[in-house]
Amino acid sequence: MNTMSEMRPSNFENVLARIEKLKKLRQAVILVHNYQNGEIQDAADYTGDSLELSRMAGATDARVIVFCGVRFMAESAKILSPSKTVLLPAEHAGCSMADMITAEALRAARQQHSGAGVVTYVNSPAEAKAESDICCTSANAAAIVNSLPQEEILFGPDRNLASWVAGRSDKKIIPWSGFCAVHDSITQDETEQVQKRHSQALLIVHPECRPEVCQCAQAVLSTSGMLSYVRESKSREFIIGTEIGLLHQLKRENPGKVFYPLSPRMVCQDMKLTTLDLLAEALENLQYPIDVPEPILSRAARSLEAMLRSG
């Protein structure tokens, strides 16, 4: 039987050594989202969910931030650390949900719902953040909404996260109609079938799942929230309702526990574009730098910083 190291490409150790050397040369920090391929997570200085990585990007004193994730995450890092070079190793790693909201459409909705607070999920373009009162992530969405003075909240772009928040707030939530195809494709029916197959297992899902799927779950959490939940739980078996990249850390941190993906379809192709070779090339050639022009950068920074200040 092949061991893990036997299955790795023959130049694996060389690439890792190259990354390590270039990282020192560039005075770089490698931030990696929890959905990235396992070997990228292993090469990280820090792994985390969107909130943790935003905080890290704002606090680091490295000169270069290499962001292994998707474009909106690297953009947030640039907005929070504008004097730094922020690199996205996989140039075309986007997020289909982020593409479902534009600044123009948000301006129009704001006019239609004048007086409403505007909360925008970080899975959005910088231009939409610039049109918002405050941003949120999956880890803090309900707390952010509840911290605002307005009774009506325009919430985008994820309709499922909006619905999750609506269940945790007395405010009137006006949802955008965006969604994440990876999470939204999972039905209640298939969820219940997986639960029947693994009747001892706890179901944990991401709030980007449909409301009826969230209702089946014992916990609805951000990706890092899931890691903490499993670490602290006395249960042994878990069904994981989010992108399968999270299983890498779950298994590594909890060797005695068993994990079942809610569905093998839960793969974000954009998250999988980053490879170790691209990471090394990013450091070598300083590619691909993120640029957020003014005044968008300063206006988006207000929304992101308001979120970070809010706790």
Ligand code: 13P
């Ligand atoms: P987290 O912030 O929970 O890591 O989620 C990001 C994301 O893109 C979920 O699809």
Ligand code: SF4
């Ligand atoms: Fe975007 Fe969905 Fe991928 Fe998250 S999993 S980055 S929301 S497409």
